[in-house]
Amino acid sequence: MAPSRKQPLAASDASAPLSRRTVLTAGLAAASAGALGCAGREKRPAGGEHFDVLVQGGTVYDGTGAPGVLADVGIVDGRVAAVGALAGAAARERIDARGLAVAPGFIDLHSHADGTLFDDPNAESVLRQGVTTVVVGQDGSSRAPGNSERHFQRMGAFFDAVDALSPAVNVASTVGLGTVRETIIGMENRPATPEELARMVALVEASLAEGACGASSGLEYVPGAFASLDELVALCRPLGARGLTYATHMRNEDEKLLEAIDEAIAVARGAGCPLHLSHLKTQGPKNWGKLDQVFARLQRARTEERVDLSFDRYPYIAYQTTLANLFPAWSRDGGADAFLERLVDPVTGERLRAEALAKVESIGGWDNVMVSAVAHAGDRAAEGQRLGSYAAALGVSPYETAVGLLKRSRGDVGMVGFAMNEDNLTRLVAHPLWMAASDGSAVALDGPARRGHPHPRSLGTFPRVLGLYVREKKVLTLEQAVHKLSGYPASRMRLKDRGQLKAGMAADVVVFDPATVADQATYTQPFAYATGVLAVLVNGAVALHEGERGPRRAGRALRAT
Numbered sequence: 001m002a003p004s005r006k007q008p009l010a011a012s013d014a015s016a017p018l019s020r021r022t023v024l025t026a027g028l029a030a031a032s033a034g035a036l037g038c039a040g041r042e043k044r045p046a047g048g049e050h051f052d053v054l055v056q057g058g059t060v061y062d063g064t065g066a067p068g069v070l071a072d073v074g075i076v077d078g079r080v081a082a083v084g085a086l087a088g089a090a091a092r093e094r095i096d097a098r099g100l101a102v103a104p105g106f107i108d109l110h111s112h113a114d115g116t117l118f119d120d121p122n123a124e125s126v127l128r129q130g131v132t133t134v135v136v137g138q139d140g141s142s143r144a145p146g147n148s149e150r151h152f153q154r155m156g157a158f159f160d161a162v163d164a165l166s167p168a169v170n171v172a173s174t175v176g177l178g179t180v181r182e183t184i185i186g187m188e189n190r191p192a193t194p195e196e197l198a199r200m201v202a203l204v205e206a207s208l209a210e211g212a213c214g215a216s217s218g219l220e221y222v223p224g225a226f227a228s229l230d231e232l233v234a235l236c237r238p239l240g241a242r243g244l245t246y247a248t249h250m251r252n253e254d255e256k257l258l259e260a261i262d263e264a265i266a267v268a269r270g271a272g273c274p275l276h277l278s279h280l281k282t283q284g285p286k287n288w289g290k291l292d293q294v295f296a297r298l299q300r301a302r303t304e305e306r307v308d309l310s311f312d313r314y315p316y317i318a319y320q321t322t323l324a325n326l327f328p329a330w331s332r333d334g335g336a337d338a339f340l341e342r343l344v345d346p347v348t349g350e351r352l353r354a355e356a357l358a359k360v361e362s363i364g365g366w367d368n369v370m371v372s373a374v375a376h377a378g379d380r381a382a383e384g385q386r387l388g389s390y391a392a393a394l395g396v397s398p399y400e401t402a403v404g405l406l407k408r409s410r411g412d413v414g415m416v417g418f419a420m421n422e423d424n425l426t427r428l429v430a431h432p433l434w435m436a437a438s439d440g441s442a443v444a445l446d447g448p449a450r451r452g453h454p455h456p457r458s459l460g461t462f463p464r465v466l467g468l469y470v471r472e473k474k475v476l477t478l479e480q481a482v483h484k485l486s487g488y489p490a491s492r493m494r495l496k497d498r499g500q501l502k503a504g505m506a507a508d509v510v511v512f513d514p515a516t517v518a519d520q521a522t523y524t525q526p527f528a529y530a531t532g533v534l535a536v537l538v539n540g541a542v543a544l545h546e547g548e549r550g551p552r553r554a555g556r557a558l559r560a561t
């Protein structure tokens, strides 16, 4: 039977009711173990239950979509040992979850945390949302395999480096098909030769064998954009053989969205693999009306073409990308230097100006473009500014301002584009195939991961789903939302022992207050952590409790098996 909320917790190894603030201290842990005459695991009383950590008195949402039940969660050796009425059991650490929700740690299946994780393994913006696993290697770009200084030669070496780093959260990775192309062909816009294609397929095979949990493409980025349908099918066949998922940032998300969805479906059918559409959106006001067609197309793919598919979308109406993405993919052929040369070329430059202006018009004008980050320190004042107003203040045209920023930062400029609408977002979130994902980075209020003026999704995505779309808008029930933040993404990425709270699963746990959980980061003030997440456990270790980080980081690489 579940413990009653009204009774004080029965604490077998301490006489006073626990205060939430006390459980993290090593002194108390030692004292409580001593009081029982049980100083370590090896001295557990025979037949008695003794947990490393006991999360007590909360309402447990197990991640399957089942309603919450009052229960305790007992953890031993990094795994959930029992879920039920356990208040009488001994425990080294206790977390008082009375009045709170207890759920599997959230899984961010489209994360760019690999950008900063090695600079700041605390991944605070991630952890403070209740996320315990990030799936990186997204949009066609992974940290392995590759030969450049930002790459690890093999996926296995990347995972080994993650294990050596011991980050705050677990890290799974897909293999980026753009990265694979870059490794074999470079940044050139041309088809792969048969010999090159065979080498690319071999790299995908090796990456999967070493634990990548799927593959991703970024068909609006270079060199991913240079891949043909046939190339993508060939590279995804190894996924089909293993039942792993192809996740795609599609070739287009506005005027040619429906054609891009057709292409994604064709890849999955050709390769015989599950399909996941990353950050699905209908970008630009004139495409907002396409959502019914999008849903109908997905339905047809499932029922008539037997494609196993799903999608994610972050709960915001603005996207984030590189400013260079305002320009067509062909203009970025060959990399940043070649792109910058084309921008100032008298003939090509004019063509690019026309294409970029049309793109900006399609998302509603220059004030819907906010500069999120610049590489050139002299342009820091532009970060967080809308390009229309910023250019007006400078007395320069917005286009010239954008080109100036790109030149001085050697193409490395980030932007946030306000191009989607709330009605469509709500319909996406309500869709049975939707799951949450941030598309964000790991940032922090201080230290090396505080950079630029990021999209608030990096700090707020998961609490925003629970606060805005569950509590306020009631688009989802809490148990549905927990499933879409944990169990559903875990099953999509074949993270077999994650995403559910039951005996035998890895002890990734989040404790949050459904009445208060909320995002705090905004477009104007992005550096604010989410609130209402009381405790986070990663592999059984307390990673966050009452606003304080735990004494040790327990995240590790999750290799698909």
Ligand SMILES: [Zn+2]
Binding pocket: 139, 218, 249, 278, 279, 439
């Ligand atoms: Zn993307």
